[in-house]
Amino acid sequence: MKRNSRLALALHTLGHMAADPAQMQTSTQIAEHAGTNPVVVRRVLGKLRQAGLLVSEKGHAGGWRLARPPEEITLADIYLALEENLVSSEPEDDTPRCAVEDAVQRKVTSVLQDIEQSLVTQLRATSLADVQETSEQHVDCHHG
Template sequence: MVGLSSRSAVAIHALTMLGRWDDRSLTSADIADSLASNPVLVRRVLGSLRDAGLVWSTEGRGGGWSLARGSREITLFDAYTAVEDGPVLSRHPHPPSDACEVGRHMQELLETEFRAAEQAMKERLGRTTIADLVRQVLVAERRQAVPHR
């Protein structure tokens, strides 16, 4: 029922890495290593992020990917819209039967519910920035580095 792919997770992961190491460029291989994924998939996602103006790349020795704007200016919703097409929740592939009292009303009812759910998702993802995730990563790393007694 949900139309969300893994591209959003890959995009957010890549942006968070770029935000974490904002002082240097990262290669698609660097990002793929963190994802335990294929650099080709990462390059495709980075291409979509570049098309959306979220990242940029440089060629040659020392080249790689960097954020195109500050991590405080990039929301999770920005990442989502850069890599996903269409609505989050799938609609009926064809109109239900008008002969059925449920079928007659279901499209309109689902459209109302799905639109509200998608708006809630947009608002929630729009409140969290890449800088927020970088901060959370650093806090989690510090917590993990504290020796247990």
């Protein structure tokens, strides 16, 4: 899962939040646990807040927490909130000078878009609660 650090950070963080959805976590706590910078954490979590997956509160007891129950947040919600594209990419603006190259490019783009849609469909089938249930069967992770 190291291919995209923003997605890995979001999935890891929200997976932990699913264990205690009401508990507020600061970006500093999350950053220390994830081994990254609080600014990176705030940038990623800000996108998740915009998508309605997280809420944030300022002040002494403030921080971040899930906006909805873990059962109602899918891995696709997180992936789409970050505007990720792990498989397909936007078509190039360069118009190929060769008809064969154009045909190959269009076909490959179409196949990759189909795979991307399949990925989102698969991610939609798993909620944060499902991840939490699976993680309870394993040793807790410790970073730092």
